[in-house]
Amino acid sequence: MTIVTVLGFTAATLTSLSFFPQAIKVIKTRDTKSISLIMYSMFTLGVFLWLLYGFFSNSMPVLIANIVTLIPATVVLILKIKEGNKN
Amino acid sequence: MTIVTVLGFTAATLTSLSFFPQAIKVIKTRDTKSISLIMYSMFTLGVFLWLLYGFFSNSMPVLIANIVTLIPATVVLILKIKEGNKN
Numbered sequence: 226m227t228i229v230t231v232l233g234f235t236a237a238t239l240t241s242l243s244f245f246p247q248a249i250k251v252i253k254t255r256d257t258k259s260i261s262l263i264m265y266s267m268f269t270l271g272v273f274l275w276l277l278y279g280f281f282s283n284s285m286p287v288l289i290a291n292i293v294t295l296i297p298a299t300v301v302l303i304l305k306i307k308e309g310n311k312n
Numbered sequence: 313m314t315i316v317t318v319l320g321f322t323a324a325t326l327t328s329l330s331f332f333p334q335a336i337k338v339i340k341t342r343d344t345k346s347i348s349l350i351m352y353s354m355f356t357l358g359v360f361l362w363l364l365y366g367f368f369s370n371s372m373p374v375l376i377a378n379i380v381t382l383i384p385a386t387v388v389l390i391l392k393i394k395e396g397n398k399n
Contacts, residue, residue, distance in 0.1 A: 229365060229369050232361055236359075236362040236364075237362075239354045239357055239361065243358060244351060244355075246351045247348040250351075254346065258345065258346050259337070259338065259341065259346045261337045263333035263334075264330045264331060264332075264333045264334040264337075267327075267330035267333070268327055268330035268331075270326055271322075271323050271324075271325075271326030274319055274320075274322055274326065275323040275327065277319055278319045278323055282316050
């Protein structure tokens with residue numbers, strides 16, 4: 226495994242897992258006021274399309290990374306729609 | 313250009329540009345309370361590593377997509393550090 230591949234896996238792990246702390250914070254606080262609905266709508270749709278891209282181009286890393294990211298991103302999107310600009 | 317490639321470009325455009333509405337919202341409102349510092353620290357570092365990965369693996373799309381994403385992600389991170397949990 227080359228240093229460049231390690232760089233790619235580290236980057237994928239960080240960007241995929243980074244949405245879990247945000248989902249946990251929103252679940253705990255129910256505060257979504259400063260979160261952008263437009264961002265999470267665009268981002269969640271984009272991640273879903275990346276997932277399809279990974280599936281149709283037989284790229285397991287892209288498929289798995291985006292399945293992982295889709296979960297917390299969808300949680301934040303749903304809570305943002307539900308909680309709106311309360312708090 | 314195949315439908316799968318179009319899917320990939322659309323996904324990349326959505327996920328890269330999605331951070332701009334969040335950066336604009338934070339710049340306007342200075343409210344970062346419900347935004348996770350851990351998320352943006354992990355995400356911004358991850359995007360930077362993706363940028364390096366794109367550079368060293370000569371992948372222009374990965375390099376450009378992550379330069380684009382790094383700008384708003386860094387803005388949100390800096391304002392989150394500056395504004396903390398005010399509002």
